[in-house]
Amino acid sequence: MNFNFLSPVSDLVLAHNELLPTQALGRKLKIHSAQNGIPDLEGVNIAILGVLENRNDVNYIGETFQLNEIRKSLYGLFPGSWNTAVADLGDINKGETVEDTYFALKEAIAILVKQKITPLIIGGSQDLTYANYRAYDALVPMVNIVNVDCKFDLGDSAKPIKNNSFVGKIILDEPYNLFNYATIGYQTYFNSQEEIDLMDRLYFESYRLGDVANDIKIVEPALRDAHIVSIDLSAVQASALSLNQKYSPNGLNGKEICAIARYAGISNKVSSFGIYEYKPSKDDEVTSMLIAQMIWYFIEGYNFRVKDDDFSNENNYQKFITLVDEQELIFYKSAKTGRWWIEIPFLSEVNNKLKRHTLLPCMHQDYLDACNNKVPERWYKAFQKNCV
Template sequence: MNFNFLSPVSDLVLAHTELLSQQTIGKKVKIHSEQNGIPDLDDVKIAIVGVKENRNDVNYIGATLNFDDIRKTLYSLFPGNWHTTIADLGDIEPGESVEDSYFALKTTTELLIEKGIIPIILGGSQDLTYANYRAYDSLQPMVNIVSVDTNFDLGDSSLPIKNNSYLGKIITEEPYNLFNYSTLGYQTYFNSQEEIDLMERLYFEAYRLGEVSKNIHAVEPIMRDAHIVTVDLKSVRAAEVGERLKFTPNGLDGKEICAITRYAGISNKVSSFGIYEYHYAPKDDITAMLISQMMWYFIEGVNCRVKDDDFVNSNNYQKYNVLVEDEELIFFKSIKTGRWWIEIPFLANLNNKLKKHTLLPCAYDDYVDATSGKIPERWYKAYRKNNF
């Protein structure tokens, strides 16, 4: 496989790894080194890729990126009872232009996903999500993105892409592969009313910080339908991170962001995962530790994946039909895991995006609401989008 864009993990990190206990992650991960080159990826399930690109950050003033502290911290942690093999492929260095960096990330991500490997992308500014998304152009026709962020990052799509406006480019540029976009943890005072209204008109999902913090378990069905998960570190409250990462006093705490990344890992659909807006600072041990624990929980989630959405065999599920107003809502519950789905019907006379009966992940609470005569909001938005 051609991974010419990747530079090896630094000798400093490798030297640090030599001193670690044999039971740590650092002793078990396959590492791209100067001496040995790209490791064999045949049995690898997860690959770490750093991207040292931040020039489209609206606040960019020439700062460089370095992921050594994150690697040293991650390597020093002990793995869970994991059965997946992890590789660290090193970093994509800044290209001559930002577009070169995008191309390198797009190509690398596409190669990994085709091989059945989940990339964990470390960035860099969050506009790299655009390059991550474009990696799916030749992989599948419709893509769902979940973004953990304080902002929607819609911006003005007619202007050059920036880390606060990449979503506008994803929506407006061909090929149009985006089906659903969900934001977790947004804070209203960071978003204009026009952007909030646009999210509503597009039938995208947006969950305020208070909603997420109040019921962190509600994140699970949202993640279960995602292909790409992108995390902006600005969504984490200032008390949890080092000086250069402090953005807002309100935000997700360490336990909440780790729970969210674990839900992302558990999702059978999630095939790429990115942590963005890292700003390197010497001796910023607390931020390195938080990111390492977020990665740890994502990997833990991947190791806990269960195939439970096979509804061909009726022995695998229970089916519930609920009449709400003029709609018959059909729910499925996995006997293996107890997780729930709701069917979105296909209207044959409409040229819709999905062309089939689609099962949308949902929560038990959605079923309870339906039995009380309330149509679940996720079903309504997906139904309208399907027939938009």
């Protein structure tokens, strides 16, 4: 496997790792080191990739950064009773141009995902999500992205790509592979009314911070349906972060962002996970520890993945049919996990994006709403997207 654009984990971090107890997570990882080179990825489930690229940050002023503190924090945590094998492949350095970095990241993700290894990206600016998305061009026909962010990042797609406008590029650049885009934790005052209206017109999903804080479980179906999960640290409230990282007094707290990371890990569909907009500062311990705990929870979730979406055998599920406004809605409940799905009908007369009946993850509450003659919003949006 050609990963010659990766630089090894620094000797400083490896020396720190040697001093840790043998039970620590860092002692159980396969690590890319200068001495031993890139580890054998046989049997590896998750591969950590640092990306030291931040030049498309709208506030970029030439500063560089490294991920040593995050690795130190992560390596020092203790794993759960996991069967999940994790490798740390080191970092992708800045290329000659940002496009070179995108290309290297895209290649690395495509290689890993083909091998059924989930890349876990720790990055600079969030526009790297565009390269992550492009890695799927040859992998899956339609991609679902979840962005955990206080903003939609739609931006002006006519201008060059930046970390606050990469979603516009994802929507408008060919090949068109985006099926669903969901934003978790958006804060209305950071988004123009035009952007909010555009999200509605495109039938994309958005979960306001207040709703997420009120009941974190509402985001689980969106994460269960995602291929790519991208987290912008500006979605986290300032009190949970170090000096340079603080953005807004309101935001997701540490527990909520870790719960979201765990939901992403549990999802059978999530095949790449990224944490972006890391900005180190002198008092860095809090941010690096929070990122380490988010990674820990993602791995923890991954370890508890259950194949519960096989509906070919009727012993695996219960089926429920309801009528809403003369529209038949068909729900499935997994016998293994109790998770729910709703069927999106196949419309033969429309050139729809889905070529068969598709099951959309949903909540028990959606079924209860349907019983009370209320159409579930996720179903409505997916149905409308199919009619386009």
